[in-house]
Amino acid sequence: MLKYTELVLDHFKNPRNLGKIENADAEATEGSVACGDMMTVYLKIEDNRIVDIKFESYGCAANIATASMMTEVVKGLTLEEAKKITWRDIVERLGGLPPVKYHCSNLAIDTLRKAIEAYENSPVRRR
Amino acid sequence: MKIFLDNCRTTRVVPEVLEEIKKYMLEKFARPDGLYESAQEIYDELVEARKFFAKTINASSEDEIVFTSGATESNNLALLGVARANRKKGNHIVISALEHGSVMSIAEALKREGFEISVVPVDGEGILRLDELEKSLRPTTILVSIIAVGHFVGSIMPLKEVGEILSRQDHKIYFHTDAAEMYAKMPIDVQKLKIDLLSVSGHKFHGPKGVGFLYVRKGTRIEPIMFGAEAFDKRRPGGENVPAIMGMRKAAELAFERLDETYKKLRELQNYFISRVENEIDHVVLNGPRGEKRTPYNVNFSFSFIEGEAISLALSMEGVEVATGSACASESLEPNYAILAIGGDHERAHGSIRFTFNRFTTREEVDYTIEKLKKVVHWLRTISPLKAER
Numbered sequence: 001m002l003k004y005t006e007l008v009l010d011h012f013k014n015p016r017n018l019g020k021i022e023n024a025d026a027e028a029t030e031g032s033v034a035c036g037d038m039m040t041v042y043l044k045i046e047d048n049r050i051v052d053i054k055f056e057s058y059g060c061a062a063n064i065a066t067a068s069m070m071t072e073v074v075k076g077l078t079l080e081e082a083k084k085i086t087w088r089d090i091v092e093r094l095g096g097l098p099p100v101k102y103h104c105s106n107l108a109i110d111t112l113r114k115a116i117e118a119y120e121n122s123p124v125r126r127r
Numbered sequence: 128m129k130i131f132l133d134n135c136r137t138t139r140v141v142p143e144v145l146e147e148i149k150k151y152m153l154e155k156f157a158r159p160d161g162l163y164e165s166a167q168e169i170y171d172e173l174v175e176a177r178k179f180f181a182k183t184i185n186a187s188s189e190d191e192i193v194f195t196s197g198a199t200e201s202n203n204l205a206l207l208g209v210a211r212a213n214r215k216k217g218n219h220i221v222i223s224a225l226e227h228g229s230v231m232s233i234a235e236a237l238k239r240e241g242f243e244i245s246v247v248p249v250d251g252e253g254i255l256r257l258d259e260l261e262k263s264l265r266p267t268t269i270l271v272s273i274i275a276v277g278h279f280v281g282s283i284m285p286l287k288e289v290g291e292i293l294s295r296q297d298h299k300i301y302f303h304t305d306a307a308e309m310y311a312k313m314p315i316d317v318q319k320l321k322i323d324l325l326s327v328s329g330h331k332f333h334g335p336k337g338v339g340f341l342y343v344r345k346g347t348r349i350e351p352i353m354f355g356a357e358a359f360d361k362r363r364p365g366g367e368n369v370p371a372i373m374g375m376r377k378a379a380e381l382a383f384e385r386l387d388e389t390y391k392k393l394r395e396l397q398n399y400f401i402s403r404v405e406n407e408i409d410h411v412v413l414n415g416p417r418g419e420k421r422t423p424y425n426v427n428f429s430f431s432f433i434e435g436e437a438i439s440l441a442l443s444m445e446g447v448e449v450a451t452g453s454a455c456a457s458e459s460l461e462p463n464y465a466i467l468a469i470g471g472d473h474e475r476a477h478g479s480i481r482f483t484f485n486r487f488t489t490r491e492e493v494d495y496t497i498e499k500l501k502k503v504v505h506w507l508r509t510i511s512p513l514k515a516e517r
Contacts, residue, residue, distance in 0.1 A: 002456065012437070013444060018510050029512060036434055036454050036462070036477040040512040056512035060436035060455035064510070104455055 004061060005095035012061040017071035019054045026119030030111040037063050037104050041111040045119055049078050055111070062101035066090050067108040079116050085109065128446045130492045134331075135278055135308060135425065135483035136450060140374070141333045147377040148335060151370035158366050159359050169369055173359060176376045183383060184325060185316040186342055193341045193362050194372050198307040199229040201326030201341035202272075204363065205303045206233045208349040209270050209324065210242055216298070217267030221245045223255050223284070224468040225277040227305050243267075252416035253282030253469045261292055270301045275309035279452060279465035279481060280415030281425030283309075290321030301347060307331050307339075311382035312424060313390065323347050329375030332382045333485070338371035382486070389486040393423035396484065400426050400493050407497065408504055414466060414479055426482045427452075429466070429475040432514060433507040438480055441507065445499040452479035 004012070021027075021042035031038040037059040044052035053075050055067045070090050074082040087109045091097050097105055131139070140148075157163070159170035177189035186192065195201045210220060222234050224246050234244045245263040248256050255273060264271075273289050276282065286304060293300045303324035309315055310325075311332035317325060325342040329335055343349055343362070355364030382389070404411060410431035415421055430438060435453030442449055452463030454477060462476035471479075482496065508514055 009440075009444075012440065015510065033477075033513065034473040036473065038512060056510055056514075058432065058511045058513050059434050060453065061440045062455070063434075064437065101455075 002098045002101065004065075004098070007093075007095045008061065008065040008097065011065035011068040011094065015055075015057075015064050015068040017054050017068065017075070018056070020056060021052060021054050024054075026115045026122065028111050028114035028118050030114055031059070031107050033058065036060070037107050039063065039067055039107050039111045041067075041108075041115045043115050043119060045079070048080075050074055050076065050082055053112075055108075059107065060101070060104050062097055062104040063107055065094060066097075066105040067111075069093050070108040070112060074112060079120070083113060083116060085112075128495060130447045130496055132482040132484065132488070132492075132496060133448050133450045134485040134488075135481065137330045137336065138333045138485045140330075140335055141378065141381065143381060144334055144374045144378045148370045148374040151373045155369070159369070160366075170359070173367065173369065173372065176372055179376055180327075180340055180379065181342075183315075183379060184310070184342055185318050186344075187318075188345060191342055191345055193343055193360050194367055195339050195341055195363060196337050196368070197330070197339040198227070198305055198326040198328035201328075201339050202227070202229045202303075202305055203233055204341050204349070204352050205324040205326060205343075206230065206237065206270065206272060207352045208362070209301050209303070209347065210237050210240075212348040212350040213269040213301070214242075217265075217269040219243045219245065219265050219267040219269065221247060221260065221263050221268060221271040223273045224248050225253055225255075225279070225282070225284075225465055226272065226274050227278055227307070230272055230274070230305060247273075249277070249282070249468055251470045252420060253277040253280040253414075253465070254416065254420060255284050255289065257285060257288050257292065260289065264292075264296060264300065266298065268296075268300050270303060272303040272305070275304045275306040275315070276422045276425075277415065277465060278308050278425075279463065279479075280427050280469060281421045282415050283313075283420055283422055286320045286322065290319075294321050308422065308424070311379050312386070312422065314386065317342060317344070324349075329371065329378060332378050334375035334378030335371045338368055338375045340375075385486065390423055393484050393486070393488070396488060396490065396493055397421075397423045397426055399490070400482070400497070403497050404428060404500065408501055412471075412475060414469065414471065414475070424484050426484075427479060428482075429471065429479040430504050431474065431478060432511045433478055433504065435478050435480055437507055438478070438503055441503040442480075442496075442499060445503065447496050447499050450481040450483070452481065453477050 024042035157165040177192040323344040328339040414427040435451035436455040439451040466476035
């Protein structure tokens with residue numbers, strides 16, 4: 001039986017920073033429907049700092065909760081600081097996850113990094 | 128409000144059953160293998176219970192009923208017992224693609240013992256492909272095990288046709304069915320269906336957990352899978368769980384008394400549920416057949432663009448408890464094999480939810496469930512990145 005912490009259930013039920021940012025400075029989608037987990041992360045960036053972040057999720061409770069916690073943790077951080085946040089940091093902040101769910105929870109960090117990478121490699125920014 | 132719609136997993140014990148269990152725990156607690164009066168009394172009552180169960184499936188004798196700890200043990204005794212006892216006649220066993228996990232695991236174990244296993248596919252509704260079954264049979268086939276009702280998608284298997292196919296073969300092939308989802312819910316006649324072995328679990332029809340029986344047709348070559356001191360039945364040693372057996376008997380009596388009435392009521396409720404969900408929620412797929420080919424106890428839908436574990440957890444927070452075929456809800460992280468077996472893709476498997484009724488399920492509970500389901504599906508779809516593709 002999978003058992004989630006109260007905090008995980010709270011983030012699942014009331015996800016923070018949920019939704020889409022229109023005209024986001026960067027966005028990335030990771031995962032696939034076939035895998036059962038998919039996520040999109042949107043970033044608003046000013047002076048190399050994440051001033052706003054939102055996400056959408058096709059995924060399980062662990063996936064939604066880790067994404068929600070991740071957005072809370074990285075909002076306000078510089079890109080360099082955000083890149084250093086690990087999956088483990090997020091899981092610890094949630095009070096842990098069932099081991100079988102680690103795979104589902106990786107997606108939040110992977111998608112965030114992909115979005116930052118997209119921003120850093122964007123031709124607009126390079127100009 | 129808490130609504131339990133995972134009755135395929137288990138059902139609640141009803142008060143009459145609990146009273147019966149209590150009686151055999153507090154008053155009639157002797158073991159049946161003693162020589163003294165109270166033991167003899169229990170022995171006779173166990174014989175009577177066997178007679179009762181034999182009658183419910185039209186078995187020819189009470190000796191054909193072996194009490195077990197439930198359908199998993201019954202399945203183990205049936206498959207391992209028959210395979211090992213008939214190894215000299217052949218080493219080939221046939222199962223369906225929708226067998227319960229216990230039968231799948233036993234088949235794997237038999238493979239390791241050198242048996243060959245064929246898995247017969249089902250069609251898009253989850254009904255066994257009889258043509259494929261016929262093709263799978265060999266001169267070395269000793270046993271065919273076909274689940275009576277596909278427990279995830281509710282499909283009623285063509286047991287009569289299977290029995291006929293097997294009876295036409297040149298050599299004896301034993302026919303086993305895991306009837307955990309059929310017994311005490313629909314009539315079963317082992318003579319008409321030509322069934323040699325049949326597994327039952329008490330907790331599927333408001334009896335206690337940890338008790339069941341295996342019907343073994345007289346003359347079936349079967350080896351015990353457990354060994355111990357001689358007991359009531361040599362095929363299954365160890366002290367009988369008399370209170371549970373008597374509780375299961377009471378539960379079966381109550382179920383059989385209202386079999387037709389329950390069937391009719393649940394069929395109406397099922398049709399109502401299916402039609403409301405299909406009319407009020409878009410992008411849903413009913414998994415499994417419609418009408419008489421489906422058990423009235425089961426409804427299974429896949430909801431596109433969202434994931435099953437999230438649906439079931441959100442429903443649980445609203446007081447509705449259901450099962451999901453989502454890989455994320457299982458330890459293996461494999462998509463639900465039943466949905467894949469009926470031709471569904473991974474998304475359909477990930478988004479599947481099984482609602483299973485019991486004889487006490489009411490229209491009010493179904494209405495409440497539908498309202499909560501609409502809310503949950505709408506909410507999860509608003510947060511899904513797949514909405515742009517709709």
